[in-house]
Amino acid sequence: MLLIKNLKCYYNKIMAIKGVSVSVRKGELISLIGANGSGKSTFLQAICGLLPGWEGEISFDNSSLRGFEPPAIVKKGISMVPEGRLVFSSLSTLDNLKLGAYTMYRKKHHNYVKEDLEMVMNLFPILRDRSDQQAGTLSGGEQQMLAIGRALMARPRLLLLDEPSMGLAPLLVEKIFETLTILKNKGLTILLVEQNARSALKIADRGYVLETGSIVLQGTSSDLLEDVEVKRAYLGRDYGEFYDGRA
Amino acid sequence: MHEINSEEKAQFQLERLQSTLNRAYKNVLFHQNRQNIDGISGGIERFRVESIEDLATFPFMERKHLGNNYPYGLFAVPLKDIVRIHTAPGTTVNPTVSGYTRQDLQLWREMVSTALAASNVSVSDILQINLDPGLANWGRDYKDGAETIGASVIPNTSLSLEKQLMVLKDYKTSVLITTPSSISQLADYILLKENLDPKDLNLKTLILTGEPVDSEFRNLLQQNFHLTTWLHYGLSEVPGPAIAFECREHEGLHVNENHFLPEIVDPETGQPLPEGETGELILTTLTTRAFPLIRFKTGDRARFIKGTCKCRSPFVRIEWFNDRIDNMLNISGVKVNQELVLFQIEQALGFVPANCCFLKKRNGARNYLEVSLSVDDRLFSDEIKVLERLMKTVGNKLQEHIGVPVTIRLKEKKSFENRAGLVV
Numbered sequence: 001m002l003l004i005k006n007l008k009c010y011y012n013k014i015m016a017i018k019g020v021s022v023s024v025r026k027g028e029l030i031s032l033i034g035a036n037g038s039g040k041s042t043f044l045q046a047i048c049g050l051l052p053g054w055e056g057e058i059s060f061d062n063s064s065l066r067g068f069e070p071p072a073i074v075k076k077g078i079s080m081v082p083e084g085r086l087v088f089s090s091l092s093t094l095d096n097l098k099l100g101a102y103t104m105y106r107k108k109h110h111n112y113v114k115e116d117l118e119m120v121m122n123l124f125p126i127l128r129d130r131s132d133q134q135a136g137t138l139s140g141g142e143q144q145m146l147a148i149g150r151a152l153m154a155r156p157r158l159l160l161l162d163e164p165s166m167g168l169a170p171l172l173v174e175k176i177f178e179t180l181t182i183l184k185n186k187g188l189t190i191l192l193v194e195q196n197a198r199s200a201l202k203i204a205d206r207g208y209v210l211e212t213g214s215i216v217l218q219g220t221s222s223d224l225l226e227d228v229e230v231k232r233a234y235l236g237r238d239y240g241e242f243y244d245g246r247a
Numbered sequence: 248m249h250e251i252n253s254e255e256k257a258q259f260q261l262e263r264l265q266s267t268l269n270r271a272y273k274n275v276l277f278h279q280n281r282q283n284i285d286g287i288s289g290g291i292e293r294f295r296v297e298s299i300e301d302l303a304t305f306p307f308m309e310r311k312h313l314g315n316n317y318p319y320g321l322f323a324v325p326l327k328d329i330v331r332i333h334t335a336p337g338t339t340v341n342p343t344v345s346g347y348t349r350q351d352l353q354l355w356r357e358m359v360s361t362a363l364a365a366s367n368v369s370v371s372d373i374l375q376i377n378l379d380p381g382l383a384n385w386g387r388d389y390k391d392g393a394e395t396i397g398a399s400v401i402p403n404t405s406l407s408l409e410k411q412l413m414v415l416k417d418y419k420t421s422v423l424i425t426t427p428s429s430i431s432q433l434a435d436y437i438l439l440k441e442n443l444d445p446k447d448l449n450l451k452t453l454i455l456t457g458e459p460v461d462s463e464f465r466n467l468l469q470q471n472f473h474l475t476t477w478l479h480y481g482l483s484e485v486p487g488p489a490i491a492f493e494c495r496e497h498e499g500l501h502v503n504e505n506h507f508l509p510e511i512v513d514p515e516t517g518q519p520l521p522e523g524e525t526g527e528l529i530l531t532t533l534t535t536r537a538f539p540l541i542r543f544k545t546g547d548r549a550r551f552i553k554g555t556c557k558c559r560s561p562f563v564r565i566e567w568f569n570d571r572i573d574n575m576l577n578i579s580g581v582k583v584n585q586e587l588v589l590f591q592i593e594q595a596l597g598f599v600p601a602n603c604c605f606l607k608k609r610n611g612a613r614n615y616l617e618v619s620l621s622v623d624d625r626l627f628s629d630e631i632k633v634l635e636r637l638m639k640t641v642g643n644k645l646q647e648h649i650g651v652p653v654t655i656r657l658k659e660k661k662s663f664e665n666r667a668g669l670v671v
Contacts, residue, residue, distance in 0.1 A: 006297040228324070228328045
């Protein structure tokens with residue numbers, strides 16, 4: 001469904017993504033894990049058309065995304081939940097969700113909007129209670145739910161999430177990841193970018209490990225969860241230094 | 248992998264290749280130096296593979312590199328992550344040492360079980376492993392792979408022909424894993440010496456590994472023993488006996504491209520050869536964590552078989568030929584390097600005799616290496632005991648380092664003229 005070959009992204013002359021190849025098949029939940037500054041957000045921004053000037057190939061359903069602006073990419077069926085939620089603070093929860101359905105209105109699919117609002121409210125019942133509340137006054141977890149709900153209102157076929165667990169309490173993280181599993185089970189294809197490797201890999205089919213702009217490991221999520229390198233770097237277990245003197 | 252198309256296969260191979268190269272670059276100085284290239288602006292740039300074809304411009308990795316980086320120089324993970332260490336005879340003064348993480352062992356188990364499953368091995372089989380001590384690592388891998396399938400495994404132990412037959416018969420072995428050399432000896436013993444009717448055996452599957460096998464011999468085995476034979480290909484450097492394996496069609500060996508990227512190159516120029524042409528098999532590991540091999544020269548002669556197999560597997564097929572590209576001798580699956588033998592002779596004697604000849608030979612149950620040395624003033628002694636002791640010392644030293652039985656013969660210089668075998 002999403003095929004990325006040798007993606008290179010630059011900030012001025014500095015190469016932030018150094019020839020990354022990643023594939024996401026229909027119905028899969030893929031986790032891209034990496035530390036701060038490894039290039040995870042840059043990678044998503046390139047897919048969404050927010051970072052022009054990338055090199056390589058990005059294709060979605062066999063058609064290249066080169067040259068497409070973000071609205072056109074949303075129309076193609078890709079929605080992103082950005083890092084830090086970025087909800088419209090002064091608008092109500094309901095209006096934020098309706099804004100997510102912008103492309104549906106443009107396509108004259110007004111009937112979908114009501115249906116999708118119901119779907120989102122069922123997925124996150126708290127948003128129904130907060131529907132008239134200003135989004136800026138919601139808690140971090142509620143804002144994250146709103147951001148996901150807003151992305152779903154565009155009826156994406158591929159959902160991209162940039163660190164949805166950031167700044168959330170463990171219970172809320174669990175709730176968010178449970179929701180992603182529900183969405184995956186409904187057939188939605190998901191590319192999840194996360195620092196929280198354990199939670200991300202637990203729900204994923206496969207995973208990629210990004211380090212300073214390059215993929216250094218990839219495999220099934222169960223394989224990566226058991227990998228000592230991943231454990232050492234991302235799951236908080238101390239395995240000592242390279243060539244630790246055992247010999 | 249059987250459900251993916253060629254485009255998907257190319258994508259995932261590229262992804263795995265890139266991550267292998269990135270990790271090798273990050274963690275192994277040897278690989279880092281090889282990936283550093285002179286940049287346009289004069290500085291050092293990193294070589295990056297953007298397609299599988301790009302790999303063809305990358306330098307080869309040879310057996311000598313494994314010895315030169317003895318023991319842990321090519322490990323791509325910290326030693327604490329290593330759960331198994333294997334040693335194989337190398338081509339230099341040092342042996343080849345390879346390491347495995349827990350993940351690597353899991354992958355090997357999966358690889359071997361995939362190959363065994365393709366040979367119809369199932370939970371209802373009793374599987375006996377009979378490999379020479381030089382292939383002990385493979386014996387362990389086969390045991391693990393067969394246990395993964397759930398077969399009842401009789402692990403590899405060194406047994407006489409009599410005992411092998413006893414186990415085969417009494418334990419009702421249905422699958423036997425062995426080398427063509429070993430089965431040849433066992434078959435002779437069963438049919439000629441014991442005069443046993445093969446119908447008295449429960450054997451239905453014979454998996455041959457370590458050496459190529461000719462079709463005439465296979466047919467003979469299949470007819471006489473009423474069984475099906477399957478050929479597997481492996482490398483001793485990354486002890487994996489099932490890198491390539493036959494499917495039910497028996498039309499070549501499928502390389503497990505989930506984990507290995509094969510190339511066939513012209514041994515003279517190093518350039519990739521068109522599909523169907525015979526050359527040297529080059530392998531790159533795609534999933535190995537601890538010990539990545541990048542464009543490793545196997546020394547094995549092979550060719551890609553054109554077209555898709557009737558079994559519809561997307562794994563490419565190779566035909567594996569008996570003769571080698573390099574000057575190594577394959578003795579019951581163990582690769583014996585001529586330079587290493589010469590080096591050990593020099594270590595034992597203090598010099599290399601003017602003439603040496605190496606021959607693969609067989610004596611009853613065992614294959615062995617016959618080393619003939621020309622006698623000159625430096626080697627000569629008028630005491631037979633001294634000469635015998637010398638031969639024994641050299642033989643033991645060689646056996647210890649190359650992993651196969653060795654017999655030393657002392658001969659007159661003139662007997663080396665027009666000799667067959669490797670003469671130096």
